[in-house]
Amino acid sequence: MVLLKGQLEPTVVHRAQFKSRPSVISIDRGVIEITTEPSPPTSPESSSNSGKSSIPRPGESTGKTSLDSKFSSKSKGVSQHSSENKKVVSKQATGEGGSNENTLAPIAEVECVETPEPVPTVVTIEKAASAKVFFECYYNSLTSVQLTPRSLRRRQLEGALYQDSTLPQTEKDERRRTWAKDETDHLRETRVMKARSGNIMKGKDSLASKYEVVKVLGKGSFGVVRLVRENNRSPQEPKLKKQIYAMKVIRKSDMLRNSQEGHLRAERDFLVSAEGSRWVVPLITSFQDSNNLYLIMDYMPGGDFLGLLIRDNILTEPVTKWYIAEMILCIEEAHALRWIHRDVKPDNFLISASGHLKISDFGLAFDGHWSHDQAYYNNHRYSLLTKLGINVEGDSIDKKEGRNVAAAMKIAHVMMGGKERHEINTSNGSDCDSILNWRNRYGNRTLARSVVGTSQYMAPEVVRGELYDARSDWWSVAVILYECLYGHTPFLAEEGGRQQTKINILNHKTTFSFPNKPLVSKRCQDLIRSIIQEKDHRLCSKRYKVNNHPSSTHQNQDYAGRYVYPNDAEDIKSHKWFRDVQWDRLHTMTPPFVPNIKSMDDTHYFDEEDPISDFSESTSGPPPTAEEIAEALKPFPQEIQTIAKGFIERPHNSVKLKKVEREIDAFSMCEEQKEYLKGFVKHYGRKEKKRPRDRLLRDKDTAPKVLELRKKGAFLGYTYRRYRPRRQSMSRSSSSRQSSVVVGSGAAKRPVWPRPRLSIH
Numbered sequence: 001m002v003l004l005k006g007q008l009e010p011t012v013v014h015r016a017q018f019k020s021r022p023s024v025i026s027i028d029r030g031v032i033e034i035t036t037e038p039s040p041p042t043s044p045e046s047s048s049n050s051g052k053s054s055i056p057r058p059g060e061s062t063g064k065t066s067l068d069s070k071f072s073s074k075s076k077g078v079s080q081h082s083s084e085n086k087k088v089v090s091k092q093a094t095g096e097g098g099s100n101e102n103t104l105a106p107i108a109e110v111e112c113v114e115t116p117e118p119v120p121t122v123v124t125i126e127k128a129a130s131a132k133v134f135f136e137c138y139y140n141s142l143t144s145v146q147l148t149p150r151s152l153r154r155r156q157l158e159g160a161l162y163q164d165s166t167l168p169q170t171e172k173d174e175r176r177r178t179w180a181k182d183e184t185d186h187l188r189e190t191r192v193m194k195a196r197s198g199n200i201m202k203g204k205d206s207l208a209s210k211y212e213v214v215k216v217l218g219k220g221s222f223g224v225v226r227l228v229r230e231n232n233r234s235p236q237e238p239k240l241k242k243q244i245y246a247m248k249v250i251r252k253s254d255m256l257r258n259s260q261e262g263h264l265r266a267e268r269d270f271l272v273s274a275e276g277s278r279w280v281v282p283l284i285t286s287f288q289d290s291n292n293l294y295l296i297m298d299y300m301p302g303g304d305f306l307g308l309l310i311r312d313n314i315l316t317e318p319v320t321k322w323y324i325a326e327m328i329l330c331i332e333e334a335h336a337l338r339w340i341h342r343d344v345k346p347d348n349f350l351i352s353a354s355g356h357l358k359i360s361d362f363g364l365a366f367d368g369h370w371s372h373d374q375a376y377y378n379n380h381r382y383s384l385l386t387k388l389g390i391n392v393e394g395d396s397i398d399k400k401e402g403r404n405v406a407a408a409m410k411i412a413h414v415m416m417g418g419k420e421r422h423e424i425n426t427s428n429g430s431d432c433d434s435i436l437n438w439r440n441r442y443g444n445r446t447l448a449r450s451v452v453g454t455s456q457y458m459a460p461e462v463v464r465g466e467l468y469d470a471r472s473d474w475w476s477v478a479v480i481l482y483e484c485l486y487g488h489t490p491f492l493a494e495e496g497g498r499q500q501t502k503i504n505i506l507n508h509k510t511t512f513s514f515p516n517k518p519l520v521s522k523r524c525q526d527l528i529r530s531i532i533q534e535k536d537h538r539l540c541s542k543r544y545k546v547n548n549h550p551s552s553t554h555q556n557q558d559y560a561g562r563y564v565y566p567n568d569a570e571d572i573k574s575h576k577w578f579r580d581v582q583w584d585r586l587h588t589m590t591p592p593f594v595p596n597i598k599s600m601d602d603t604h605y606f607d608e609e610d611p612i613s614d615f616s617e618s619t620s621g622p623p624p625t626a627e628e629i630a631e632a633l634k635p636f637p638q639e640i641q642t643i644a645k646g647f648i649e650r651p652h653n654s655v656k657l658k659k660v661e662r663e664i665d666a667f668s669m670c671e672e673q674k675e676y677l678k679g680f681v682k683h684y685g686r687k688e689k690k691r692p693r694d695r696l697l698r699d700k701d702t703a704p705k706v707l708e709l710r711k712k713g714a715f716l717g718y719t720y721r722r723y724r725p726r727r728q729s730m731s732r733s734s735s736s737r738q739s740s741v742v743v744g745s746g747a748a749k750r751p752v753w754p755r756p757r758l759s760i761h
């Protein structure tokens, strides 16, 4: 229609140069004439160039002319003035400024400045990388899941209705209607939450304000876990009690500086995929605001299993058997979902209100997927920087080393296992391969070698940095089994620290032994011995031995080329020591210890001698004044005061702090004074800031902007809301999650054994 109109009333644009589009200057010089008289179409080229131009009839608004396209064309030097010029042109064309409606009045000449091709900045790179990551993760989740959670729930419902032959048809129909209504509500509420999440990122709102903090339950390198109470239940259900939850708050800036994006996504993704699991701490919702990530989980009022070990020191064989059996079921659950936990230790098993264990802390868990590998994120950014030739200087150490981004990329390539892992390699992928298929097939093989976990519980193949598989989790279970019975772990070195512990693990054939006391049955010792073995001889499942070659393809192989089999504790479970364990009924039986809790917000299993401070309180406040320091050092002679001031001038980490403490120990003063001085250094000294792992976050010019952008864009898609049926199906789901409060007799208090709480390193 537009073309036809153009032929009837053509616009003729006379160009200064054939084939070139008119410039602002050519308009100004009166080269363009627009005639109202119909005239024969000019050459096909010129008419096609004139495009959609037509003369406005009186009363009609001006149609688009080819002038518009000039502004979007590549002509240099003009584009920066385009919006200004457009205003001028439209003013002329609508006749506002001139008496003659059919001619364009001259436009004031604009000085043409030749500008170089715009160079993308680090900001553009960051935004582009976030967008790529978001879309790849989003479409991968859409394409890789065969059954949506909704279809799974529908299947469960239909299965239950089918099995219940006594239910009349009208009741079945009613349940289906209720299910549909619940699903619709869930969809709507999830949408509302995601929309709010968008606003929150703009700093307008906060989902965290829905929860009031009751107490700090635990603290880690990530941030804190708080006990919270949900404070605005839906107005439709005013009678519903305010729910109590555990809220894990993870500070984005720390995590980004430590390049933990992959791990954080992994933790959230695992908890989402474990929806409805009996043995995994249930995730209720996850969301973020501009500074933090939040995981809202069911509160486990019995505390962690380490707490139980601390209270009881050693456990009897039957009690140990119960807990180890539950731990096995917890880990099997993770393996069934194709995840390796990689940090199995007593602190990571939590005790529910009914006394059953649930596995938690999937911060190091890994399924080999590319989106859980930090190299994937780094490569998106660094490959763009390299391609566009943008150099980022980094910090003083980078400058001293004198490497540019490309060279740093090469080093990162070695450290992270190769950037091509996350870039399409045409020699590997056929042309029709989609990028997501390609990624999924040529995912990550390097993290299979990462040395992660807590040293005392690490399997030798993990310590060696070899390719490992889910068998490493079973080694850790045997270490816990030993610890429950003997009161200490088998490889812990009293001197020489972690390094010596690792050496002991590597030499397990000679370093491993059973103490004479307490007496432990031969069967139990045989079980421990069969698991504390190199992975090829380790008791768990024969299937690992059959398919031991990492290059062979198998459906149970994860993206990283490792094996994770469901039900892979079959040989452990059939060991004679477990002969009397009813594996299928364990969850319905009463555990040896049922937490003695008075209400759902009872926290006495989390009471520590020193109350745990919230991280919002522990963020570095103003530095101490000279008067405060002088006051604190008053009892000491001048010489000691000077040395002590020197101690707090240099920032410390745990190693440096130990060194300072040794120096203080050498002072000739009483023990009390030494302890006071050590306390002084800890209190007034500054903690050394870790050097960010990412060069962009080390460079003083790019770091602030990049950090801000990543806080906004690095965790897109983090929001999740668990399906919570409101109606009659609620009772079914809650019973399956064992969340009903069982107030038990509690464990008798025994002397406290100073078992250290370990942190990941």
Ligand SMILES: Nc1ncnc2c1ncn2[C@@H]1O[C@H](COP(=O)(O)OP(=O)(O)OP(=O)(O)O)[C@@H](O)[C@H]1O
Binding pocket: 217, 218, 219, 220, 221, 222, 225, 246, 248, 281, 297, 298, 299, 300, 301, 303, 304, 343, 347, 348, 350, 360, 361, 362, 363, 758, 759, 760
């Ligand atoms: N759902 C929960 N209910 C009750 N307490 C919890 C819950 N989740 C975590 N905690 C408490 O918070 C502590 C720290 O949580 P978590 O293990 O997730 O953090 P982490 O820093 O990753 O731990 P670590 O450094 O030991 O690996 C736990 O040991 C436990 O005491």
